[in-house]
Amino acid sequence: MKTDECNNTIYRILHEAFLRNQVTFATGIPCGGQKVIIQNILADGRITHVACTKESEAIGLSAGAFLAGRQPLVYMQNSGLFGCSNDIASLLIPFRLSILMIVTWRGIPGEDAPQHLVTGSATIALLEALGVPYRILTIESAEHxxxxxxxxxxxDWLPGALLIRKGWER
Structure with missing residues (x-):
């Protein structure tokens, strides 16, 4: 199987998992690492997409969608996770809103983007401090x-984060 075909299959499997878990609403701040995920969301008429300009705005929109009976997905980069951590702590957690966050995990060891190193090394610590469950996406784990x-x-009635490393699909 060619790399492009494999990537398409992996991304299709991931998208099907969103649908299987009743994701019907998506919003967020685009990151190049989530390009195909976002393209699949935009191409799927079963998922309502609302554009926004800040991660805090995406958290607010997703909270409203959740309270209206939808299952939201919020996509962002981990730097944005830090930017909206108060919204998560003061809205999603106390009001028990189970919102799925897809977070591109930048600044992990070996990555060539030094501006992301501080937030990269602190991402898991932030999620753990907030009590937000998380998983790290790998090609092996994509199906489940x-x-x-x-x-x-x-x-647990909590938001959760799916962390995506650069090049996870290879």
């Missing part, structure tokens, strides 16, 4: 990782 995370989120 969303299901596993959503089960925990719904059981």
């Amino acid at each position: 990782v969303v299901d596993d995370l959503m089960v925990q989120m719904r059981r």
Whole structure:
């Protein structure tokens, strides 16, 4: 199988997991690492997409969608996760809103983007400090990782984060 075909298959599997978990609303701040994920969302008429300009805005929109009976997905980069951490702590967690966050994890060791190193090294610590469950997406886990995370989120009534490393699909 060619790399492009494999990538398309992996991204299709991931998108099907979103649908299987009743994701019907998406919003966020685009990151190049999520390009195909966002393209698949935009191409799927079953998922309402609302553009926004800040991660905090995306959290607010997703909270409204959740309260209206939708299952939201918010996409962002980990630097944006830090920017909206107060919104997560003061809205999603106390009001028990099980919102799925897809977070591109920049600044991990070996990455060539020094501006991301501080937030990269602190991303998991932030999620753990907030008590937000998370999973790290790998090519091996693509078929079940969303299901596993959503089960925990719904059981505990918490938001959750799916962390995506650069090049995860290779």
